[in-house]
Amino acid sequence: MNVAIIGTGYVGLVSGAGFAEFGHRVVCVDKDESKIMCVHNGDLPIYEPGLEEIVKRNRQAGRLQFTTSLEEAIPGSQVVFIAVGTPESRRGDGYADLTYVYEAAREIASFLGNYTVIVVKSTVPVGTARQVARIVREVNPGAEFDVASNPEFLREGDAVFDFLNPDRVVIGVESEKARRILLDLYRPLQKKEIPILVTGVETAELIKYASNAFLATKISFINEIANLCEEVGADVQDVARGMGLDQRIGLKFLQPGPGYGGSCFPKDTKALLRIAQESGVACRIVEAVVEVNAAQRARMVRKIRQALGGSEAGKVVAVLGLTFKPDTDDMREAPSLTIIPALVERGALVRAHDPQGMKEARRLLPSEVLFCDDPYEACSEADAVVLMTEWNEYKNIDLSRLKRLVRKPVFVDLRNVFSPGDMEKAGFDYFSVGRKPVYGFSSPACS
Known part of the structure; x- marks a missing residue:
């Protein structure tokens, strides 16, 4: 299958290399000419264990290419992934900045030929895929396409392994045709009996935010317990182990420390709060998680x-x-x-x-x-x-x-x-x- 990935940042580069490893023909596109030139020279823009090897192997096999030209990548692709950044808006109010997503949608629309599945891989608020579809229709009214959601669940430091051996794959679609194509794209994982959950588009978008918010909650919870342990003379390592051995809770993400960071948890918890606020729903637990994380660093x-x-x-x-x-x-x-x-x-x-x-x-x-x-x-x-x-x-x-x-x-x-x-x-x-x-x-x- 021919696949195009728009954006060669963390998600785009790992996903592109992963799909090429599955045997698909992948073209990764980025506007930044210096970044593409560096990749051509074997200098990747991010450090991730195992990524350099998998990129090199698939480039040599002819399955993975890099370009700055959408015109070169889009027309022959059956699936086009949007994997651009969605940073928190400069206002710092929790809104995700979707400028790059919508810009990518407009540019993709201009080069669509045959039927194409446009997949939003970036982490985006609920409703973004529908806005992408609206933009594509406005730019190219005659285009044959579907828009799907396929959130990523990559742990930095383990991203290559996570892509090739995920806990699950989530696909949000509305048409049977798009569902069949995306299931075929992930066929190598089906052979490994990895669960693939097919949902509606909005459900897939929310799964990503809900997952990250829950993991952030576990981190903030154990940090509060750690602070209590210091006051009462208990050992948080033993408390966490005693909790985690309960299979309903699990040991993962019960390691106390200075609080969560990275590209996902801080941004996604705030974005989920903003989505809930705009929907008139209280998310008091997530509000507390954000507050506890900030306080932990001061502590x-x-x-x-x-x-x-x-x-x-x-x-x-x-x-x-x-x-x-x-x-x-x-x-x-x-x-x-x-x-x-x-x-x-x-x-x-x-x-x-x-x-x-x-x-x-x-x-x-x-x-x-x-x-x-x-x-x-x-x-x-x-x-x-x-x-x-x-x-x-x-x-x-x-x-x-x-x-x-x-x-x-x-x-x-x-x-x-x-x-x-x-x-x-x-x-x-x-x-x-x-x-x-x-x-x-x-x-x-x-x-």
């Missing part, structure tokens, strides 16, 4: 301040991890973008390291932040080490070497990567989330 700043003895002024703080999660270079809505500026504003000297995110972090973080080539350099002469993102290389850091490098062996673990007992034995004063602090350095027994 993490206070935790670091307390670990430093009550003031960060003049203190050297080493920050390990800047991206919102490991195995990605995505800095969007990362907790570091809130926590680090707050520390700098109070006079902290921040030394930072991240395996993949420093290029973007340099643009987004205060100019006072010093970026280091490796984690040990960042920790040199530090008054406190803060683990912000749980990259594997930090999980395996040499604590003995680290203790020799720092000025004070104070470790603030915002991801609960380490065992309090191990950190105490290593001689660190250790502060984590939802667990009692331990004092391996400043306790009376060690002084």
